[in-house]
Amino acid sequence: MFTEVAQNLFVLSEPLSFYGFQIGRKMIVVRLPNGDLFVNSPAELTAERIEALNDLGTVRYVTPSSKLHGHLYMEDYARTFPEVELFAAPDLDRRRTDLAFDGLLGSSPDPRWADVLDQTAFLGHRWLTEIEFFHVPSGTLILGDVCYNLGPEVPLKTQLFARLLGMYGDVSVPLDLRYTMKNEAAGRRSVERILDWDFERVIVGHGRIVERDAKRRVRDAFEWLV
Structure with a gap:
């Protein structure tokens, strides 16, 4: 159910249909040294998932990536895990x-x-x-919607859709995000901060995990900005 992609770093992949296009989604779980679990982009809870999470540790912190990505099931975690704390991405509290x-x-x-x-x-x-995260022990960058990595594993219809939006075949920033930047200087500083991290792996919210040439591929994806 949860794949351990690095020590104390787990990923749950599940289907997601976005306007009829199958893009998939990922939930990330980080086990902290004291056994507490940090959950990013929580997935819907089932009895099997609750049991698996309890086997991993104590669910303590639940976070979304943004006001759009990874918040739909936060209330279920608040009801299910008595020690949990919920955190809001910017504007999600409103x-x-x-x-x-x-x-x-x-x-x-x-x-x-x-x-x-x-x-x-x-x-x-x-x-x-x-909000972008960096798992320091494993050198893993965790992104939400700013980058996709869709390839031949998705249905043909989704492949065509991804090509139109410039997010097929490798780590890439969707064209709609590029064209709706308000302050490119602020975006550039954000990307430079990300590239300062010493990451060797990238987990995107939608698409394949990047296990090689991670920093180069992220840098190439943001070449238009930096």
Whole structure:
């Protein structure tokens, strides 16, 4: 169910249909040194998933990537895991007034996970501020929607859609995100911060995990900006 892609770093992949296109999605779980679990982009809970999470540790922190990516099931985690704390990405607290958040995510990590996870906000877009994470022990960059990595594993219909949006075949930034940047200087600084991290792997919210030439491929994806 959960694939351990590196020590104490787990990924759950599941189908996701976006306007009829199968793009898939990923949930990321990081086990902290004290056994607490940091969950990013939580997936829907089932009895099997609850059992698997309890086997991994204690679900403690649940985070989305943005106000659009990875927040749909946060309320289920609040009901299921008594010690959980929910964190809001920028503007999510205004969108999800039904949720009681314990903290807001920004460009500095919470001290309780800072030794394991660094983070920064991707700034400069017209309507989306996304929080990017870096798993320090494994050198893994964790992204949401700013980059996709769709290939022949998706249906033909999705392949055609991905080609039209310039996000097929390798790590790539969708054209709609490129064309709706409001402040390219802020975006450039965000990308430079990401590229300062010493990452060797990239987990994107939609698509294949990158296991080789990770930094070069991310740099190439943002060549239009940096």
